[in-house]
Structures are given as structure tokens and as C-alpha cells.
Amino acid sequence: MKKLVEHSRILVxxxxxxxxxxxxxxxxxxxxxxxxxxxxxxxKRENLAPFAANRAFTLxxxxxxxxxxxxxxxxxxxxxxxxxxxxxVPRSIKDPAATTEVNVSGFxxxxxxxxxxxxxxxxxxxxxxxxxxxxxxxxxxxxTGRPLSPYAVTKCADELFADNFSRxxxxxxxxxxxxxxxxxxxxxxxxxxxVIPKFAASLIRHESPVINGDGSNSRDFxxxxxxxxxxQLALLTECPGAVNTVCNIARGGCTTLNELFRHLRxxxxxxxxxxxxVEPQYGPPRFGDIPSSLADIGKASRLxxxxxxxxxxxxxxxxxxxxxxxxxxxxxxx
Numbered sequence: 001m002k003k004l005v006e007h008s009r010i011l012v013x014x015x016x017x018x019x020x021x022x023x024x025x026x027x028x029x030x031x032x033x034x035x036x037x038x039x040x041x042x043x044k045r046e047n048l049a050p051f052a053a054n055r056a057f058t059l060x061x062x063x064x065x066x067x068x069x070x071x072x073x074x075x076x077x078x079x080x081x082x083x084x085x086x087x088x089v090p091r092s093i094k095d096p097a098a099t100t101e102v103n104v105s106g107f108x109x110x111x112x113x114x115x116x117x118x119x120x121x122x123x124x125x126x127x128x129x130x131x132x133x134x135x136x137x138x139x140x141x142x143x144t145g146r147p148l149s150p151y152a153v154t155k156c157a158d159e160l161f162a163d164n165f166s167r168x169x170x171x172x173x174x175x176x177x178x179x180x181x182x183x184x185x186x187x188x189x190x191x192x193x194x195v196i197p198k199f200a201a202s203l204i205r206h207e208s209p210v211i212n213g214d215g216s217n218s219r220d221f222x223x224x225x226x227x228x229x230x231x232q233l234a235l236l237t238e239c240p241g242a243v244n245t246v247c248n249i250a251r252g253g254c255t256t257l258n259e260l261f262r263h264l265r266x267x268x269x270x271x272x273x274x275x276x277x278v279e280p281q282y283g284p285p286r287f288g289d290i291p292s293s294l295a296d297i298g299k300a301s302r303l304x305x306x307x308x309x310x311x312x313x314x315x316x317x318x319x320x321x322x323x324x325x326x327x328x329x330x331x332x333x334x
Contacts, residue, residue, distance in 0.1 A: 003236045003305070008240075009033040011077045011119075013064055014084030014322045015108055016043025019125070019178075020229060023081055024069050026228050029052055037073035038084065039063040047185055064106030070113035080114050082107070082124040085154075089129065090286075092151035096241050103154035104161070111165045111173070121172040123234040124162060126246055127155040128179040128220070128293055137254075138296040141177070141246055141278035148290070159246055166244040174234040174243060176227075179295050180313065184322035193314075196221070199261060200323040201267050203275050213285040214285030215258035218292045220250040223315030226308040233304040242303040250295035255312045267320035 010027055014020040015036030020043065027034050033056045036048065040061070051057040062069030064084050074080060085103050086092070092099040107124070114122050129152035134145030147153045162173040180194075188197035202209035215300050230249045234242075255263075269276040300306035310318065 001163040003233055004030050005032060005079070005232050005235050006030050007032065008078040009035070009076060011035045011037060011073050011080045013080070013082045015044060015059075016045065016047050017083060018047075018183075019181060019208075019224065020081075020083040021047035022055070022156070022183070022224050023231055024048070024067060024229055028056055032056065034058070035060060035073055035077060037062055037069065042086065044185075044187070049295070063089055064110055065101055067109045067113060067140050070109045071116065074113045074119060076111070078120050080110065080119055080120055081231055081235070082110050083273070084110070085125065087151070088151040089151050092149050092154070096150035099150050103151070104205060105172045107154075107158045108161055111161065111171065115165065115169040115171040118299045119171070121174070121217055121235060121243075122162075123174045123176065123231055124158065125174065126159055126175040126177045126248070127152070128131045128177055128248070128295065130156050130159065130177060131293070133151065133290075133297045136294060138252075138294040139248060140296045141183040141248060141299055163244060174237075175246035176230055176234060177246055177295075178227060179220040179222050179248065179293060181222045181224060181227050184317045186224075186319075188326075192261050194261070196264065196319075197256070197323065199264055200268065200320070203265055203278050204272070204324060206274055206278055208279055208281040209261065210283045211257050211261065211280045211287065212283050213257075213275060214281070214282060215261070216291075217255055217285075218254045218256045218294070219260075220253060220259065220293050220295045221255055221312050221315070222250045222308070223310035223318065226306075226310055228252070229309075230300065230304065233306055237304050237314070239303045239305075245299075245303070247300035247304060247306070248297050249300060249306065250297055251308050251311060252297040253311060254285055254294045256293065260312065263316050264320070267313075267316045269322065271324045312320055
């Protein structure tokens with residue numbers, strides 16, 4: 001990584017989540033003070049447990065829908081990494097009101113509190129879902145289609161609010177459009193688990209994971225360490241044109257679900273050879289899914305200096321040990 005954030009005070013909203021806790025871990029290791037704002041609706045206390053005794057770590061237990069909590073958390077910080085959100089397309093279809101309250105109203109609260117406090121810069125999590133029904137590949141930041149879910153609508157709104165706040169209040173903002181992030185601390189349980197940890201949990205139980213459709217749908221899968229890299233680069237970039245914009249954060253490669261299954265099975269088989277015998281089963285296509293997603297990461301490369309280090313094979317090899325150990329520890333305590 002070219003640039004590391006050091007000796008700063010940084011707020012990570014949603015810091016108990018999968019991506020947020022990975023950011024907290026890296027920032028503390030680099031000598032920063034880190035404040036986490038989380039209400040633990042989806043984040044896990046166990047993700048923050050390793051940092052609890054660190055004097056440079058502060059937890060503010062609160063909800064981003066509460067402006068007072070946001071003001072408390074942002075007081076005295078240099079930067080904000082805004083990761084808090086209600087993710088999942090299916091969840092947003094089931095409960096669009098809650099998704100909108102958290103992802104839009106909460107987003108506005110965080111930004112408004114940050115500009116009140118004089119925060120240097122806010123880097124926020126956007127999503128590849130903003131590309132909607134645009135069928136062109138690769139996905140380029142300036143061309144989006146109609147959003148296909150309430151979740152996607154909220155992320156589109158967030159980008160508009162960030163642009164608006166930057167113009168009105170002068171706060172520096174950079175949005176990162178994540179593409180299918182995976183890795184350690186990603187929860188395999190629950191109705192809204194992402195495909196990789198869900199597949200991993202099934203394989204470790206020697207059960208056939210369900211692939212929606214025929215497995216030809218493809219995604220641009222992004223390893224968590226590359227996302228951590230991108231956030232730090234976005235905090236520090238001084239490149240003209242980088243502020244008040246959005247960048248794709250991805251590997252820049254396309255992997256079908258069938259290929260993903262084989263990569264993951266191979267990686268987990270290193271820990272349990274019986275996993276190599278497991279075959280997938282196929283179910284109906286999931287409503288709202290797009291056939292393919294592939295990111296153009298040229299803008300992130302030019303403006304941030306972003307260089308992803310992990311393809312799907314190396315990323316899954318890194319993550320497989322965590323998936324295996326985490327599943328075993330859960331089973332031991334059941």
C-alpha cells in the first residue's frame with residue numbers, strides 16, 4: 001500500500017460490522033485513535049472484542065438515525081469512514097422503510113454532524129447496486145441505469161446527498177462503490193448472508209450449497225484487504241478531481257458462481273478433504289439479480305492510486321481458514 005493513515009483520530013460508523021471492524025483493526029495497528037459508532041443491529045460485539053482494551057479505541061453505542069449520537073461520535077475526529085447501513089437487496093424489498101431510514105436519514109445525520117464538527121473528509125460506502133439495469137460492461141462511474149431495489153435507491157440518494165453537501169457546506173466527500181466484498185468476519189448466518197460465507201458454511205457442513213440459476217451469473221468479487229486499502233487511499237489522496245466523486249472498488253475481474261464454488265471448495269478442502277466431494281445444487285434465479293457485474297477500476301487507480309492485490313483464488317485461500325475456524329467455534333458453543 002502506498003499510503004497509510006497514521007496518528008489521526010478517525011470515526012468508523014458501523015465499526016462492528018464485517019467491513020467496519022476490518023478498518024478498525026488496520027487503523028489501530030497503524031497508531032491511530034479510532035471511534036466506533038454502532039447500534040449492533042447487524043454488527044457483532046465479538047468483532048470489536050479484540051480492541052476493547054486498547055486505549056486508542058472508543059465505542060459509542062448509538063444509532064446513526066439519532067443526530068445527537070452522531071454529534072457525540074464525530075466530536076474531535078479528523079476523518080470519518082461511513083460504513084453503517086442496512087445492507088441486502090432482499091431485506092430492502094421486505095422492509096423498504098427501515099432501509100431508507102438507516103441508509104438515507106442516517107447518512108444525512110452523519111454528514112451533517114461531520115461538517116458541523118469541521119471534519120477534514122468523509123469517505124463513505126456506496127454500492128455497485130447503483131448501476132441497476134444498465135447492461136453495459138464494464139461498469140463505469142458515469143453511466144448508471146435505473147435502480148432495481150430499494151437498497152439501490154438509497155445508495156443513489158446517498159451519492160446525491162454527498163455531492164450536495166460538498167457543494168453547500170464545502171465538506172470533502174469521496175464515495176466508494178463496493179463490488180461484492182468478501183473475507184474474514186463476514187457473517188455466514190441469517191437470511192441475508194452474502195453468497196460466499198453462505199456457500200462456505202454449507203461446504204463445511206458437507207452440505208450442497210444452493211446456486212440461484214444455472215451458475216453462469218458472474219460478479220466482480222473484492223477481497224476485504226483491498227477494500228481497507230481503498231478507504232485509506234481515499235482518506236489521504238490529494239489528486240485533483242478525487243474529492244466529491246465516486247470510484248468503483250473491485251478486483252476488476254469477472255467470476256461466475258460456478259467458478260466461485262469451485263475456488264471455494266478447493267480452498268476449504270485444504271482443511272477437510274471430504275469437502276472436495278460436495279457438489280452444488282441449483283435453484284430458481286433470485287428476483288432482482290443481474291446476470292453480470294464487472295467494474296472498471298481505472299478511475300480509482302488514477303485518483304486514489306488503488307491497486308487490488310487479490311484475485312478470487314488468492315482471496316478465498318486467505319479467507320478459507322477464517323471461515324473454517326469460525327464455523328467450528330460456533331459449532332462447539334451450540
